[in-house]
Amino acid sequence: MKKILVIHGPNLNLLGQREKDVYGQTTLEEINQQLQDFAKGQDVVLNIVQSNHEGDLVDRIGDAKNDGFAAILINPAAYTHTSVAIRDALLAVGLPAVEVHLSNIYAREDFRHKSLVAPVVCGQISGFGIKSYLLGLQALIGIIKV
Numbered sequence: 001m002k003k004i005l006v007i008h009g010p011n012l013n014l015l016g017q018r019e020k021d022v023y024g025q026t027t028l029e030e031i032n033q034q035l036q037d038f039a040k041g042q043d044v045v046l047n048i049v050q051s052n053h054e055g056d057l058v059d060r061i062g063d064a065k066n067d068g069f070a071a072i073l074i075n076p077a078a079y080t081h082t083s084v085a086i087r088d089a090l091l092a093v094g095l096p097a098v099e100v101h102l103s104n105i106y107a108r109e110d111f112r113h114k115s116l117v118a119p120v121v122c123g124q125i126s127g128f129g130i131k132s133y134l135l136g137l138q139a140l141i142g143i144i145k146v
């Protein structure tokens, strides 16, 4: 069975308490549960991690192929807009990846309009709340099952 690595970036551990008007009431645990429920019906295994540390995320991405993952679903959170290292790690590992955001980053502050990650992933889904993750996972499963 194919394995997908799901990565949540910084501050996403605070979902449910954090800027609820922007990110909603759903906690990270609830998002993860919904992702796991969806994956069960799709014959894929999810390994879900969250970190507030850029280097941890770079390590996880860089090791993903050797760790047996077929694809990566990632919400790089604030590192979307700043991290050359995460972008380079995605390029280096060469696995299909989809970038997701709960909020519509293009409808927010100017500094969020640029994603350093977007050019090196298969696609980006932004602005659908928790559905962004489910849509991203669905897209990724479609890519690895082809």
Ligand code: DQA
Pocket: 010, 011, 012, 075, 076, 077, 078, 079, 080, 100, 101, 102, 103, 104, 105, 112
């Ligand atoms: C986010 C959008 C980012 O700009 C922000 O820094 C986040 C969350 C989102 O899911 O909407 O932490 O990635």
